[in-house]
Amino acid sequence: MKLFPLFADLAGRPVLVVGAGDVAARKVAALLAAGARVTVGAPRLGQALVELAATRRVRHVEGDYREGWLDGQWLVVAATSDRATNDAVARDAGHRRLFANVVDDAQRSSVHIPAVIDRSPVIVAISTGGSAPMLARRLRERLESLLDPELGALATLLERFRTRIRARLPAPAARRHWYDALFDGSVMAFLRARQPALAEAALEATLRTPAPLTEGRVVLVGAGPGDPGLLTLKALRALNQADVILHDRLVSTEVLALARRDAQFIEVGKSGGGRSTSQHAIHALLLAHARAGRRVVRLKGGDPFVFGRGGEELEYLRAHGIPYEVVPGITAALACAAYAGVPLTHRDHAQSVRFVTAHCRDSFDTLDWRTLARERQTLAIYMGVTGLGTLRDKLIAHGRAAATPFALVENGSRASQRVVTGTLDQLPEAANAHTVGSPALLILGEVAALAGALHWHGAPPLALPRDVSMPHAA
Numbered sequence: 001m002k003l004f005p006l007f008a009d010l011a012g013r014p015v016l017v018v019g020a021g022d023v024a025a026r027k028v029a030a031l032l033a034a035g036a037r038v039t040v041g042a043p044r045l046g047q048a049l050v051e052l053a054a055t056r057r058v059r060h061v062e063g064d065y066r067e068g069w070l071d072g073q074w075l076v077v078a079a080t081s082d083r084a085t086n087d088a089v090a091r092d093a094g095h096r097r098l099f100a101n102v103v104d105d106a107q108r109s110s111v112h113i114p115a116v117i118d119r120s121p122v123i124v125a126i127s128t129g130g131s132a133p134m135l136a137r138r139l140r141e142r143l144e145s146l147l148d149p150e151l152g153a154l155a156t157l158l159e160r161f162r163t164r165i166r167a168r169l170p171a172p173a174a175r176r177h178w179y180d181a182l183f184d185g186s187v188m189a190f191l192r193a194r195q196p197a198l199a200e201a202a203l204e205a206t207l208r209t210p211a212p213l214t215e216g217r218v219v220l221v222g223a224g225p226g227d228p229g230l231l232t233l234k235a236l237r238a239l240n241q242a243d244v245i246l247h248d249r250l251v252s253t254e255v256l257a258l259a260r261r262d263a264q265f266i267e268v269g270k271s272g273g274g275r276s277t278s279q280h281a282i283h284a285l286l287l288a289h290a291r292a293g294r295r296v297v298r299l300k301g302g303d304p305f306v307f308g309r310g311g312e313e314l315e316y317l318r319a320h321g322i323p324y325e326v327v328p329g330i331t332a333a334l335a336c337a338a339y340a341g342v343p344l345t346h347r348d349h350a351q352s353v354r355f356v357t358a359h360c361r362d363s364f365d366t367l368d369w370r371t372l373a374r375e376r377q378t379l380a381i382y383m384g385v386t387g388l389g390t391l392r393d394k395l396i397a398h399g400r401a402a403a404t405p406f407a408l409v410e411n412g413s414r415a416s417q418r419v420v421t422g423t424l425d426q427l428p429e430a431a432n433a434h435t436v437g438s439p440a441l442l443i444l445g446e447v448a449a450l451a452g453a454l455h456w457h458g459a460p461p462l463a464l465p466r467d468v469s470m471p472h473a474a
């Protein structure tokens with residue numbers, strides 16, 4: 001069930017609650033808090049509602065449900081313990097195109113009432129589409145503890161100053177910087193200390209000082225291999241403060257979804273084939289956006305300094321006087337190894353690990369095959385899936401045993417992760433048999449054999465089907 005979230009202004013508007021037990025009473029309380037004019041329809045009022053009716057905070061319509069009760073209502077809540085009555089309310093409301101909530105019945109409800117964290121006027125609402133109310137409750141507990149109790153006071157204060165803030169800081173980017181400073185600064189501190197007058201004075205002061213110079217800067221951020229849980233807290237913060245995000249195609253949609261919604265997203269990605277932006281054009285974009293005073297995030301898959309050309313971009317920025325920061329990310333070798341259950345080093349099998357790139361034919365010619373073929377070391381090879389045959393031949397020719405285990409990890413850390421295992425002599429055939437695609441990382445070395453026993457993420461490793469012919473078998 002995919003729901004459209006919205007917040008309803010019920011102040012002064014008639015709302016009907018059918019039923020008058022404890023559940024109904026809780027809904028009535030929430031509706032009254034929002035200022036609704038509540039009518040309760042039921043044969044008798046339960047304990048909790050008697051007093052509200054006596055003090056005329058709710059109107060009571062006595063008797064069994066009748067369709068006429070719906071006349072003039074903006075919303076109806078069916079909260080009886082009688083299924084047939086709840087059904088009738090939902091059905092009649094549907095005919096009238098009137099939104100109805102049936103308590104604890106997602107199927108019959110045309111609106112759901114979410115779990116809320118109330119920092120009015122700030123409200124966070126949580127829905128699981130009716131699938132798991134317990135989960136919503138848990139999330140609510142966690143968020144309650146995360147969200148500052150003074151958020152509401154801050155929002156109220158900002159609302160009062162809104163016009164002045166806009167007048168003082170007309171440029172949206174400058175305004176955003178100012179707000180960021182506000183959340184972390186003395187205004188919030190005074191609100192936390194329950195000193196609203198001092199908070200207001202501090203706010204006034206920040207508006208009197210000259211508008212801060214908007215200085216553009218670039219943050220080079222590692223987005224990790226795909227699983228958004230592998231982002232660092234610093235990366236998350238940079239993504240949420242960005243005006244512009246220049247990202248590679250390799251960056252997962254789940255990671256991009258965590259970034260500021262109204263940032264400008266520019267894909268400059270290269271990922272094996274397809275259209276890509278030249279490094280020269282990327283440099284020009286970085287410079288133009290930073291010079292315009294924007295906060296630019298240059299977001300790269302994995303770590304920006306591992307086969308990511310991050311160094312070249314920083315050299316360029318330094319030469320042009322643009323300030324920058326670097327936030328490291330989890331590189332594909334570390335993530336793929338972890339998610340495939342392959343320890344890159346192991347006292348019994350490998351004392352060193354080498355990160356190697358083999359993206360094009362040229363790189364094959366410049367690699368030192370003799371040292372790559374050494375035993376008791378692990379190779380983590382970043383590469384396209386073409387060239388596996390040449391790689392196998394060169395390594396075996398330079399002395400690596402044909403029986404050396406490999407694990408080829410496709411889409412490491414993502415939901416679609418696949419791991420293909422085998423021995424070096426079978427490498428290209430195994431990759432072909434399972435049509436391994438990009439991005440994929442090859443782990444070669446004795447440790448790769450552990451993937452079978454230690455795997456924990458996704459499906460178990462795939463091996464070469466028996467009937468595939470192996471021209472190169474040693």
Ligand code: SAH
Pocket residue numbers: 225226250300301302303304305306307308330331332333336381382383384409410411412413414438439440441442
């Ligand atoms: N800076 C990146 C590497 C860029 S080179 C990093 O630190 O990870 C691109 C290569 O990285 C791909 O060809 C592939 O070999 C590897 N790669 C990146 N993400 C991957 C993933 N999720 N699963 C498997 N390999 C990945």
